[in-house]
């Protein structure tokens with residue numbers, strides 16, 4: 654059996670499918686993977702050159718150099734005009750069909766929801782949500798991107814920040830709990846577009862006790878496989894497009 658046929662066979666024998674995804678899911682929509690060779694970390698923007706990329710995504714930067722933090726956020730994290738690709742669309746269809754119970758994503762771009770997915774655990778938060786770091790009041794998704802002030806301030810005087818997990822910060826507890834519970838009760842887990850090198854996120858797949866494991870990533874992963882593991886080394890959007898075509902699902 655080819656990879657597409659095997660994938661469909663796994664699907665037909667499963668009722669609780671969970672997808673765990675990373676940056677590779679969004680790169681096909683044109684969002685750079687900031688850990689890849691030509692991603693954000695290697696872009697040389699004169700203004701940011703003096704800072705390590707990790708610093709620009711850190712809690713320290715937000716607190717100690719907020720004007721730099723927000724300039725970086727506005728330039729690099731604004732994905733409002735980016736469209737979901739066939740990977741996002743196929744996963745939304747899989748949920749609609751009652752097969753997929755949850756998506757666990759390390760991405761902060763909201764593209765799964767844009768494609769129509771409902772149950773999405775964003776374990777690194779979302780750049781499309783903002784809140785006041787002092788009083789907790791929430792602000793609409795355009796607020797920081799459209800704000801003319803270099804440091805967006807709440808009426809209470811606190812700094813308004815994106816609801817994303819920065820370096821030095823803990824992961825959102827509700828999302829993590831939901832993600833782990835979904836993975837633990839899944840009978841099929843699809844890991845896609847992630848090199849599983851970002852912790853603790855990557856460790857959540859250890860909770861999987863189901864039968865079928867599918868890994869879709871262009872480079873090989875260091876993960877234990879058995880006879881019920883399918884490894885697909887293609888671009889994830891391309892693979893799901895083939896699966897959808899084979900299943901007669903319109904994306």
Ligand SMILES: [Zn+2]
Nearest residue numbers: 785788807809
């Ligand atoms: Zn406030």
